[in-house]
Amino acid sequence: MISDAIPIIDITALRFGDAVGTKRVAREIGEACRDIGFFYVRGHGISKERIDNVFKNSAQFFALPLEDKMKLSMERRSRCFRGYAPVLSELADGKRNSYELMEFSVDFDESHPDVLAGKPMHGPNLWPDIPGYRAAISNYVADMIELGFDLMRAIAISLSLEDDYFYRAFHGRSFWQFRTTNYPEPEELRRLAEQNPQTGPIAEIERGDYSCGAHTDYGCLTILLANSPGLQVCDRQGNWFDAPTIPNAYICNIGDMLQYWTNNLYVATRHRVLTDRARISLPFFFQPDFDTIIVPVRGEHDSQDRRQEPLKYGPYAFDKYKGIYPNCQLR
Template identity: 60%
Template structure:
């Protein structure tokens, strides 16, 4: 597979709710989900100004001192996987990754009943005290939630489901996760390797050879923008190929949960980051509601030979995040 095997799909008609155009785009999405698990989208409707603002604020934040960023430490100050994760604190492919990031998810006030009761992964975000930062990211997140529903509507049509199938299954309240991620330049890696681990379990874990080790995403749908190349995708024959880089286009991929939901009809593809220069990326993970019960489609349609059991999304996601952040303080 080369770069051209990852299709570029214009989703304008899907966004306009054009029935014939939506069916045509759904067919393209379905083919991509079956064959590669990856696709690029253009004409997505996310304003360029909103994208630029998030990149600018992310760059400003990551330029702060380590001491300043650690005031928002995910491990020290959050019990719901929100905040700043420093270099080498996150795991992929069983190894520590040499990049830093900020994690955001659905906002829950400290007095929200789910927060008070201690429900995992529910709580407030940790926002930097930078002018305009929270406003810019909140605006962008709103656009991404809308885009996520647009794409899931197309994916539903590609599976011959009602177009609102996933919106209803998500209870109209996706439990999204959003990251701003900073990958240092390779020339800085010798200094990075000397950084002590933030937890005993991490101290016993090897540092990875890549900016982010090979993995599949655990959720339903990922939508990614980055300011430079580096994303690599594993082909069915085990080889690695670079994902295309198109200005303003999102690189999208499906995750383990959508593969499970479709009974393996759609495939989650392993990928990694192997960057040759400093890199900023904005992955947005569009996930079901915490309470969503994922019933494999064979069971939804009444097939008797589907052995996969229904799975509640929230506890599944919680387990995955415990694996990703072994140093995090939990409830």
């Protein structure tokens, strides 16, 4: 079933400085966050060239032989959740997902004090030897960070907060995660799985019934682009519906951390992926700074008794990632 429950919001005014239009955008985003937790955005200002380039480079990487991709293995080469994860090696809803991925985050050199101190999730990204790949990913991430802060500005306005509330709470920086994910067709999935039988804790976990199992995102805001349909969303009545891929539009959803931050005013929504077609998706997870303390916003109808306790983002995220990647060596 396809539903019109997810609104399509033109954010041109937000992106390009129209104060009156920004209030309208903020109102529409706020309504979407309360009602369904998902919204599409048009007028985002990200160039087609930039988008096409990251899709092209992602496809080039996933087309490499498995042995070449495994040289960047998250499990074997990273201690901070960076690099390549093969099919059936990452979890959602307690079961193994049917895609392969590359995971990136804020890039810290091995000599950085936080890396030397063993701070969780801090370390370098891993890069394939594909000309232009690193530049394509890095340029796209820079665009996503700008878009993320603009969307969080609209969310702040929708909550009657100062427009830079989240920018200040993030300490002016995001501890983002970015994935390029490849959903193979069934025969290719079978071939890749046979090439790399799983060992360790994840080998005891069953494969999911969906390409990606039902879940809510654990962070603040997800900004997603995909080149093929497959995303499904669960409404407040428990009904699942298809969220189509709309040309030149991102689909955004709020995560558990923003639900916590808004004291449950904005609610994260369960979603999943079901597809038997080749699909590349680009989820960008716009998160607070690792050291941000999440202090739930008090609504006009909230009593002190109903307000949740402050929460430090970094340890929360680390626990979540340990659950997603049970085979990974950890810093």
